[in-house]
Amino acid sequence: MAQITQGVRSILSSPAVYSIFQNLMGAHRFRRRFVDDFVRPFVGCTVLDIGCGPADILAYLPEVNYFGFDISDAYIARANSRFGELGKFQSKALTSTDIEKMPSFDIVLVLGVLHHLDDEVAVGVLRLANQALGPGGRLLTVDPCLELGQNPIARFLIRIDRGQNVRTRTGYTSLASAVFESPRVEVRHNAWIPYTHCFMECTRR
Ligand SMILES: C[S@@+](CC[C@H](N)C(=O)[O-])C[C@H]1O[C@@H](n2cnc3c(N)ncnc32)[C@H](O)[C@@H]1O
Known part of the structure; x- marks a missing residue:
């Protein structure tokens, strides 16, 4: 994984930090809008969260059948202690075999x-997402995005991110296009704390 885990950014490996x-970066409002605009979950739907971290998104979902995977033991421990029975959390990289043992998913x-991932690993994750989706299921992604003319503060904040593979809209689109037909891609600029996100919505191929 291409991620900076040293220096001042190492403290972000602590789930609480x-x-x-x-939250200081406006995640509460961001997640609420993201769930309303893009995820559009319904009660009882199946949700697979790949790289779930501490699973903070669960606080914004209705009662769903949630499965979270993350390679960080500390983040999964935090998810378990905060959400317990509300989800099933596993501390490992998701595999094709894991997917065969789970229900098909309405939302990934x-x-x-x-x-955080180079192209080869990222496309591998997107292939797993496609495999996990059931009929009518959708994959949603969001990542920081570099764009010509974006707010310089947004560009600075994105440049110091731990992830070493921040892409442009074109870069994210070509990743998704390697697996999905016609991904829907949207770039949004946040004004309050300047930031630029790239959102993608993909349906099963
Ligand atoms: C910036 S955090 C995002 C966490 C969470 N999705 C959120 O929105 O708060 C990126 C996460 O991806 C996880 N990760 C990176 N590569 C992964 C992989 N191949 N499989 C599962 N998790 C991975 C990291 O451990 C980390 O928790």
Whole structure:
């Protein structure tokens, strides 16, 4: 995984610090809008969250059948202690065999993960997402995005991100296009704390 885990950014490996930092960056409002605009969950739907971190998104979902995977033991421990029975959390990289043992999914989330992965690993994750989706299921992704003319503060904040594979809209689109037909891609600029996100919505191929 291409991620900076040394220096001052190493403290973000602590789940509590990570969640506090996210909230300071406006994550509460961001997640509420993201769920309303893009995820559009319904009660009882199946949700797979690849790279779930401490699973903070669960606080914004209705009662769903949630499965979260993350390679960080500390983040999964935090998810378990905070959400317990509300989800099934596993501390490992998701595999094709894991998917065969789970129900098919209405919603797959890959939130803030692709910008940590090189192209080959990222496409592998997107292939797993496609395999996990059931009929009518959708994959949603969101990542920081570099764009010409974006707010310089947004560009600075994105440049110091732990993820070493932040892409442009074109870069994210070509990743998704390697697996999905006609991904819907949207770039949004946040004004309050300047930031630029790239959202993608993909349906099963
Ligand atoms: C920026 S965090 C995002 C966490 C969470 N999705 C969120 O929105 O708060 C990126 C996460 O991806 C996880 N990760 C990176 N590569 C992964 C992989 N191949 N499989 C599962 N998790 C991975 C990291 O451990 C980290 O928790």
